[in-house]
Amino acid sequence: MTDRSPASAAAAADAALAAPFPPTGLYIDGQWQSGAGSFPVFNPADGTELSQVAACTADHALAALAAADRAQPAWRRLAPRKRANLLHAAHRLMLAREDAFVRVMTLESGKPLTEARAEFLLSADFLLWFAEQVAHLHGTYADASNGGFRIVVSHQPVGPCLLITPWNFPLLMIVRKAGAALAAGCTTITKTAQETPLTGALFTQVLHDAGFPPGVANLLHTQASAAVSDTLLADPRLRKVSFTGSTRVGAHLMQLGAANIVNASMELGGDGPFLVLDDADLDLAVDQAIICKFRNAGQACVAANRIIVDRRVEADFTRKFVGKVAELKVGNGMEPVDVGPMISARQRDRLYDTIRDLTEAGGQVLTGGRAVQSPGYFFEPTVIRFDAPNRVMCSNELFAPIATIFAVDGVAEALSFANDSRFGLASYVFTNDLSRAVRLGEDLEFGMVGINRGIMADPAAPFGGTKASGIGREAGHEGIYEFLEKKYMAITVGEAKETL
Numbered sequence: 072m073t074d075r076s077p078a079s080a081a082a083a084a085d086a087a088l089a090a091p092f093p094p095t096g097l098y099i100d101g102q103w104q105s106g107a108g109s110f111p112v113f114n115p116a117d118g119t120e121l122s123q124v125a126a127c128t129a130d131h132a133l134a135a136l137a138a139a140d141r142a143q144p145a146w147r148r149l150a151p152r153k154r155a156n157l158l159h160a161a162h163r164l165m166l167a168r169e170d171a172f173v174r175v176m177t178l179e180s181g182k183p184l185t186e187a188r189a190e191f192l193l194s195a196d197f198l199l200w201f202a203e204q205v206a207h208l209h210g211t212y213a214d215a216s217n218g219g220f221r222i223v224v225s226h227q228p229v230g231p232c233l234l235i236t237p238w239n240f241p242l243l244m245i246v247r248k249a250g251a252a253l254a255a256g257c258t259t260i261t262k263t264a265q266e267t268p269l270t271g272a273l274f275t276q277v278l279h280d281a282g283f284p285p286g287v288a289n290l291l292h293t294q295a296s297a298a299v300s301d302t303l304l305a306d307p308r309l310r311k312v313s314f315t316g317s318t319r320v321g322a323h324l325m326q327l328g329a330a331n332i333v334n335a336s337m338e339l340g341g342d343g344p345f346l347v348l349d350d351a352d353l354d355l356a357v358d359q360a361i362i363c364k365f366r367n368a369g370q371a372c373v374a375a376n377r378i379i380v381d382r383r384v385e386a387d388f389t390r391k392f393v394g395k396v397a398e399l400k401v402g403n404g405m406e407p408v409d410v411g412p413m414i415s416a417r418q419r420d421r422l423y424d425t426i427r428d429l430t431e432a433g434g435q436v437l438t439g440g441r442a443v444q445s446p447g448y449f450f451e452p453t454v455i456r457f458d459a460p461n462r463v464m465c466s467n468e469l470f471a472p473i474a475t476i477f478a479v480d481g482v483a484e485a486l487s488f489a490n491d492s493r494f495g496l497a498s499y500v501f502t503n504d505l506s507r508a509v510r511l512g513e514d515l516e517f518g519m520v521g522i523n524r525g526i527m528a529d530p531a532a533p534f535g536g537t538k539a540s541g542i543g544r545e546a547g548h549e550g551i552y553e554f555l556e557k558k559y560m561a562i563t564v565g566e567a568k569e570t571l
């Protein structure tokens with residue numbers, strides 16, 4: 072997975088260490104400011120405190136909303152080309168600060184430098200995509216069906232938006248929301264995950280330095296998220312919540328917004344089935360399964376959660392897969408490793424219960440299965456095999472470096488097991504038969520299907536899920552419309568006439 076050459080590893084670590092730390096305050100109405108006390112940010116690779124960041128209260132949240140509400144009319148009216156120019160300026164500044172971003176992401180989230188760099192470059196691409204989209208929005212013009220007037224449909228920004236993001240992709244999740252919202256002409260209040268506020272601060276500093284007007288993009292940190300969500304979702308000035316995180320919290324936020332009919336986009340959990348058919352290229356499937364499962368120590372919504380393999384090739388697949396998993400190097404992400412730590416001691420410790428539940432359900436541990444003895448929160452890359460489909464893993468998001476493999480009898484059993492889930496985010500199919508791939512792609516009840524590939528995120532693609540995995544899509548041509556509402560104008564042309 073990793074370029075382990077000593078020269079490239081040393082150069083990457085040196086560049087990362089040389090980069091500066093971000094601001095630690097709240098960003099409201101164009102100013103960095105202190106909060107009501109502060110809370111610590113830890114490095115999950117060794118448990119040390121990295122920094123203290125300002126903690127917001129409900130009053131700070133209201134101040135941010137007031138600023139966003141004041142800034143909204145002018146931001147909406149700014150010429151698309153000018154909004155695009157600001158986003159392009161932010162994109163250039165981001166690229167110039169690559170090492171600072173990469174270092175901070177590794178330090179606070181634990182992901183290896185190579186993964187942090189990949190996330191950074193993808194995030195920059197997303198920002199560029201949104202910058203390019205701004206000036207290309209268009210509406211429609213039509214005759215009324217009775218011929219009596221004209222129908223003009225245009226798009227208008229929804230209004231001030233609350234953006235709530237998780238820690239596992241601390242930059243990508245913010246850019247995918249804020250980039251689209253700002254491009255659409257919405258003002259934003261971003262609430263970072265308490266584990267990874269510094270990455271959000273670096274991005275906000277980029278927006279500030281690029282010249283975004285005061286109040287357009289605000290940033291809050293807190294350990295008590297309810298102070299922000301309960302307050303803002305009850306305030307009619309807030310018009311949208313865009314959330315990425317667990318299904319439980321997403322459902323709660325939708326309930327909070329129900330009274331004001333707050334527009335909601337939800338990117339929630341998944342239990343990604345990864346299907347390997349009997350005609351698949353097994354080496355390709357193994358390599359992609361390793362990336363898809365162990366990237367970010369398995370803490371990804373699109374991770375391969377259930378690896379479902381046709382019994383005719385399962386022994387071969389499993390032997391090759393386990394061999395590669397056993398070679399994965401676990402350790403501090405600032406060093407050349409493949410797998411970093413879990414985000415917290417609590418997340419690591421819960422995995423003992425997970426392993427117990429899976430083995431009690433009939434799973435056999437083929438490698439791994441224990442925490443790594445270290446001050447950091449590491450867990451061994453683990454593979455657990457089941458001899459047949461087992462419901463213990465349906466709707467059960469592992470979010471850990473634990474792979475489960477299930478032997479199945481043929482395509483029909485693979486499909487029915489894959490669809491036996493409340494989730495519907497990412498799924499994967501490995502086969503060399505095009506018509507089987509297309510057929511399965513159509514029948515999988517998931518928002519995304521990777522065919523012979525285990526990584527799918529791209530600015531040009533609509534990212535999102537069905538069922539309990541969410542509502543709406545991020546990026547692609549569609550993503551910006553999550554932050555826009557249709558406006559219809561009926562226009563009398565010449566003499567008004569009604570023909571009905």
Ligand code: NAD
Binds near residue numbers: 296339
């Ligand atoms: P989480 O739901 O616990 O937290 C996500 C965010 O919500 C954090 O910022 C957290 O502080 C905040 N939050 C928690 N309670 C809140 C409340 N009452 N009001 C307002 N904000 C609140 O999820 P997590 O453990 O941080 O992230 C993991 C989950 O996120 C997994 O289920 C994963 O699948 C999902 N996820 C989904 C996607 C996607 O695009 N679909 C991407 C990444 C992660």
